[in-house]
Amino acid sequence: MSQYLVFQLHGPMASWGVDAPGEVRHSHELPSRSALLGLLAAALGIRRDEEERLNAFNRHYQFLLCASGNPRWARDYHTVQMPKEVRKARYFSRREELQAPELLERADFPTRLLHRTPGG
Structure with missing residues (x-):
């Protein structure tokens, strides 16, 4: 007789990575x-x-x-490297400093919102 292990993974914002050439x-x-x-x-x-x-x-x-269910895709951004030091540049915010496109990585992952209805 075969034996089975049945389990559920609940990760509302789980990411199961694939190859990632470039910034996406x-x-x-x-x-x-x-x-x-x-x-x-x-x-x-x-x-x-x-x-x-x-x-x-x-x-x-x-x-x-x-x-289960239809996932909604969410987008997140991650800093992937430090900005190059530019001695003459003056940044007024961290956001301004991170404007160079090679500094950010875009990560798209499925989200499944889990909710319970009253009495459910």
Whole structure:
């Protein structure tokens, strides 16, 4: 008889990263197999440097993923490097200093607002 582990991840602003060339970082709507294996292995106390245990863990599990609801995409911005020092420049705010396009990264990720109706 097969055994199953059923669990839910609730992360209203979770990001499941993909390759990010340039200044835009996108996200998948669902976690990758690697992300799920990492979460489960960590929950079992398997460390990242225990390659043999991780490989055995990886060989014995399969996943079926389901997403509930329609996500709304949110946009966030992150500073990715320090601005170059310009001795002659005078900035009146941090915002003004960060105007150079290579200093910011745009991150888009799905959000799922979780709410409960009265009596639900």
